[in-house]
Amino acid sequence: MIKINKLWKEYGDNVVLEDISKTVADGEFVTLVGTSGCGKSTFLKMLLGMETASRGELLIDDKPIPGEPDQSRGIVFQQYSVFPHLSVLENVMIAREFERSALLGKLFGVAKRKVREEAQALLEKVGLGPAVSKYPHELSGGMRQRLAIAQALIRKPRVLLLDEPFGALDPGIRADMHKLILELWREHQLTVFMVTHDLSEGFYLGTRLWVFDKVRHDPQAPGAWGAKITYDLTVGEIPSDTLAKVQKITSPEEQQEVGELT
Numbered sequence: 001m002i003k004i005n006k007l008w009k010e011y012g013d014n015v016v017l018e019d020i021s022k023t024v025a026d027g028e029f030v031t032l033v034g035t036s037g038c039g040k041s042t043f044l045k046m047l048l049g050m051e052t053a054s055r056g057e058l059l060i061d062d063k064p065i066p067g068e069p070d071q072s073r074g075i076v077f078q079q080y081s082v083f084p085h086l087s088v089l090e091n092v093m094i095a096r097e098f099e100r101s102a103l104l105g106k107l108f109g110v111a112k113r114k115v116r117e118e119a120q121a122l123l124e125k126v127g128l129g130p131a132v133s134k135y136p137h138e139l140s141g142g143m144r145q146r147l148a149i150a151q152a153l154i155r156k157p158r159v160l161l162l163d164e165p166f167g168a169l170d171p172g173i174r175a176d177m178h179k180l181i182l183e184l185w186r187e188h189q190l191t192v193f194m195v196t197h198d199l200s201e202g203f204y205l206g207t208r209l210w211v212f213d214k215v216r217h218d219p220q221a222p223g224a225w226g227a228k229i230t231y232d233l234t235v236g237e238i239p240s241d242t243l244a245k246v247q248k249i250t251s252p253e254e255q256q257e258v259g260e261l262t
C-alpha cells in the first residue's frame with residue numbers, strides 16, 4: 001500500500017504540489033491527468049525517489065519511500081531511455097546487472113545465463129522476440145517503448161510508473177500498447193501510476209483517475225500556489241456532470257470524447 005500524507009513540493013518560490021493526501025492499495029491502476037506543468041511528472045519522480053518532498057511523507061508499506069530509485073519501482077518515460085550502443089537483449093539484461101552490480105559486481109556464468117533467459121522470455125512477452133539482436137535505431141517508436149517497458153519489468157518492480165509512455169505513438173500502435181500494459185498489469189500484479197494527456201486513455205486504462213489542478217491563482221505571484229488532486233474518481237462510477245467538469249479542466253479549449261477507445 002502507498003500512503004501519501006500531506007505532501008508538498010516546492011522549487012524555490014514555486015509551489016508545485018500542495019498538501020496532497022491519498023492512499024493507494026496494491027494492484028490499483030491510477031491514471032493522472034491535468035494541465036501541462038501542474039506537477040504530474042514531479043509527483044511520479046517523488047514516487048520513484050528521484051525527487052524528495054518539501055513537506056509531508058510518501059510511504060510504501062508504512063515505510064518512507066527510499067530516497068533514490070530502487071528495485072521496488074520501475075519507470076517508463078515518453079522519451080525512452082535505452083542505450084543506443086546495446087542490442088535489445090543487452091538493454092534488458094543490463095537493467096538487471098545495474099541492480100545487482102552494487103552488491104555482486106558484474107554478472108557472469110550461470111547467473112548471467114539465467115538473466116539472459118529471463119530477458120529473452122520477457123522480450124517474447126512484450127512482442128520483441130524476433131528483435132532481440134536489433135539495436136534501438138532499428139526499432140519503431142512502439143518497439144522502443146516495448147523495450148523500455150521490458151527494461152523496467154526485468155527488475156520485477158511492484159510499482160510501475162509510466163510518464164506519458166504512449167504519447168508519441170500512432171493510434172493503432174497505442175491500442176496495441178494498451179492491450180500489452182493491461183496484460184502486464186494483471187499478470188505481474190503491479191500497482192501502476194500513469195500520466196497521460198489523453199483523458200480517454202486515462203479512463204480506458206485506469207481503475208482510478210486523479211485530476212491535478214491549481215485551484216488558487218495569484219497573478220502577482222504565479223508560483224504562490226500549487227496543484228492539488230481535485231478529483232479522485234473510480235472509473236466506471238463517474239456521474240456525467242462530474243465527467244463534464246473533468247473534461248473542461250483537462251482540455252479547456254477542445255473537449256475530448258470520452259470512451260472512444262473502448
Ligand SMILES: Nc1ncnc2c1ncn2[C@@H]1O[C@H](COP(=O)(O)OP(=O)(O)OP(=O)(O)O)[C@@H](O)[C@H]1O
Nearest residue numbers: 011014016034035036037038039040041042043195
Ligand atoms: N528540477 C526542477 N527544478 C525547478 N523546477 C522544476 C523542476 N522540475 C519541474 N519543475 C517545475 O515544476 C512544475 C511542474 O512540472 P512537471 O514537469 O511536474 O509538470 P507536468 O504536469 O508533468 O507537465 P507536462 O504535462 O507538461 O509534462 C513546472 O513549473 C516545472 O517548471
